[in-house]
Amino acid sequence: xxxxxxVALGAAAFIAAHIVLMSEWRxxxxxxxxxxxxxxxxxxxxxxxAGMLFTASLLVGLGNRDAAREAMVAGGNVAAGAIVAxxxxxxxxxxxxxxxIALTIGAGVVVISSAVGALTGSAIARx
Amino acid sequence: MKTNRKRLIAxxxxxxxxxxxxxxWWTARLRANPxxxxxxxxxxxxxxxxxxxRPGEKGATYYALEAQTTRVTMRFAxxxxxxxxxxxxxxxxxLHDASGNELARFKADRIDGVNDVLQYTGTTGKPLQVxxxxxxxxxxxxxxxxxxxxxxxxxxxxxxxLEWRDKLIRRKGAPKRDFQKELLELRTEWANGMTARSxxxxxxxxxxxxxxxxxxxxxxxxxxxxxxxxxxxNWFPESQVLIWDLPGLTKGYIAPEHLKAYGGWxxxxxxxxxxxxxxxxxxxxxxxxxxxxxxxxxxxxxxxVLQFFAPTVSADEPGCDGLHWLDxxxxxxxxxxxxxCYSQNGCTSKSWWQVWTSWRxxxxxxxxxxxxxxxxxxxxxxxxxx
Numbered sequence: 001x002x003x004x005x006x007v008a009l010g011a012a013a014f015i016a017a018h019i020v021l022m023s024e025w026r027x028x029x030x031x032x033x034x035x036x037x038x039x040x041x042x043x044x045x046x047x048x049x050a051g052m053l054f055t056a057s058l059l060v061g062l063g064n065r066d067a068a069r070e071a072m073v074a075g076g077n078v079a080a081g082a083i084v085a086x087x088x089x090x091x092x093x094x095x096x097x098x099x100x101i102a103l104t105i106g107a108g109v110v111v112i113s114s115a116v117g118a119l120t121g122s123a124i125a126r127x
Numbered sequence: 128m129k130t131n132r133k134r135l136i137a138x139x140x141x142x143x144x145x146x147x148x149x150x151x152w153w154t155a156r157l158r159a160n161p162x163x164x165x166x167x168x169x170x171x172x173x174x175x176x177x178x179x180x181r182p183g184e185k186g187a188t189y190y191a192l193e194a195q196t197t198r199v200t201m202r203f204a205x206x207x208x209x210x211x212x213x214x215x216x217x218x219x220x221x222l223h224d225a226s227g228n229e230l231a232r233f234k235a236d237r238i239d240g241v242n243d244v245l246q247y248t249g250t251t252g253k254p255l256q257v258x259x260x261x262x263x264x265x266x267x268x269x270x271x272x273x274x275x276x277x278x279x280x281x282x283x284x285x286x287x288x289l290e291w292r293d294k295l296i297r298r299k300g301a302p303k304r305d306f307q308k309e310l311l312e313l314r315t316e317w318a319n320g321m322t323a324r325s326x327x328x329x330x331x332x333x334x335x336x337x338x339x340x341x342x343x344x345x346x347x348x349x350x351x352x353x354x355x356x357x358x359x360x361n362w363f364p365e366s367q368v369l370i371w372d373l374p375g376l377t378k379g380y381i382a383p384e385h386l387k388a389y390g391g392w393x394x395x396x397x398x399x400x401x402x403x404x405x406x407x408x409x410x411x412x413x414x415x416x417x418x419x420x421x422x423x424x425x426x427x428x429x430x431x432v433l434q435f436f437a438p439t440v441s442a443d444e445p446g447c448d449g450l451h452w453l454d455x456x457x458x459x460x461x462x463x464x465x466x467x468c469y470s471q472n473g474c475t476s477k478s479w480w481q482v483w484t485s486w487r488x489x490x491x492x493x494x495x496x497x498x499x500x501x502x503x504x505x506x507x508x509x510x511x512x513x
Contacts, residue, residue: 041451095476096448097469098462101499105450 003077006060010081010114013056017049018089036093040106050109053082054117061121068122075118082110185394190264192403195317199267199399202312206230206278208271218265220274233274235265245296247277253284263294268313268399272306279304313398320353321409323402330363331512336380341366345512348401350409360405361512362396369396370512371405376412378455384501385460461498465491 039049243259280298343365358373447462468491478488
């Protein structure tokens with residue numbers, strides 16, 4: 001059930017997205033704000049991170065010609081890797097006063113974007 | 128002879144005691160340390176409790192904000208009242224009809240807040256001069272209301288026919304009237320070019336908040352600066368709902384259920400309050416945005432590298448920590464109340480897992496979860512009536 005490559009891909013995608021957020025935070029994601037770089041602190045950052053995870057899951061889905069269920073498992077593994085990375089990043093940056101809610105909402109975003117990406121990739125691969 | 132000598136010695140001893148006891152150095156010490164008499168007792172203020180004004184009264188912050196306004200114009204169906212603040216702090220109102228003919232004049236001469244003198248000159252041209260009531264806080268909108276009320280009551284110079292009623296001077300026996308309902312428009316102006324204009328309308332869109340019908344009249348307040356629109360506020364008296372949208376600064380609503388912990392709205396919002404609240408939102412949110420948070424110190428390159436990968440996060444940021452993309456939504460209210468709860472009870476993020484440390488912090492956390500769930504179920508703000 002555990003696809004370590006997908007898990008690693010999910011974690012790598014989230015960390016890559018976070019590094020881009022950190023380097024371009026003031027330029028692209030939150031020019032006016034004083035909040036720290038974090039994908040749930042700006043709607044643009046949220047869209048960017050979701051896009052990265054969607055792309056990662058899409059790649060996993062494209063390599064999976066089996067049934068939709070297999071694609072969902074693969075997408076779930078991508079999401080699991082990304083969620084672990086998300087928890088690590090939030091721990092390192094310092095949990096805010098609402099961190100359990102932030103993690104819950106963040107996990108929801110990660111799971112939805114990964115699932116949609118994997119299903120889309122699988123559908124394209126089966127054509 | 129012997130007796131006389133004894134008397135002389137006794138007198139000398141008494142004189143010495145008298146000089147020593149009544150000496151200026153001794154009385155000065157006594158004056159510096161009075162013992163018997165004491166002043167009024169000092170009342171202790173309870174710590175950790177929410178202290179508020181009397182129900183129905185607006186607080187000192189309201190009057191501090193009001194003191195910054197320079198002119199208030201009120202339009203009634205049959206008259207227009209314009210109140211201005213003079214350099215000395217006096218309030219002067221002129222009442223006109225629709226054609227611009229002067230109907231009455233009013234002046235609140237600020238003496239010391241207790242013995243303020245009110246002067247009114249009506250259609251007869253003869254002035255009426257009375258002392259103010261300490262309970263009536265002199266504001267620009269109050270001065271307009273007072274002038275319009277005296278004019279409607281056809282008051283002349285005879286002070287004996289007058290009485291204080293609901294913080295307004297009324298003619299004895301005059302019928303009760305709701306001046307808020309007679310008010311069609313209220314415009315507040317500030318020295319920096321900012322203007323807020325409130326009007327009463329009937330609600331055009333009842334579905335501004337999902338799952339809730341907003342019926343009846345609505346007060347709509349537009350905030351502008353030098354003609355540029357800054358934002359809109361709505362107050363629905365029947366539903367007791369306040370909605371605001373100041374683009375780029377803040378957007379949200381407050382309904383009665385949000386104020387349960389405070390016993391509901393502590394006063395009835397009116398047009399004057401709406402305009403001041405809109406300006407307060409604009410002022411405080413802009414300041415927050417411009418000044419940001421604590422200044423960060425310059426550090427060496429190892430710390431800067433560490434900061435790049437793991438930047439320090441402020442312990443408690445204004446708004447939704449870790450979820451700032453929700454700051455402009457209904458959830459902002461949940462986050463602000465949660466922040467206030469944390470601040471009041473000394474909670475930190477550790478209280479989420481160290482549940483045994485403080486029941487109060489556990490309550491803060493449980494409340495914010497409930498607030499987020501309720502917000503998700505009820506839906507969020509759809510818009511604001513322009």
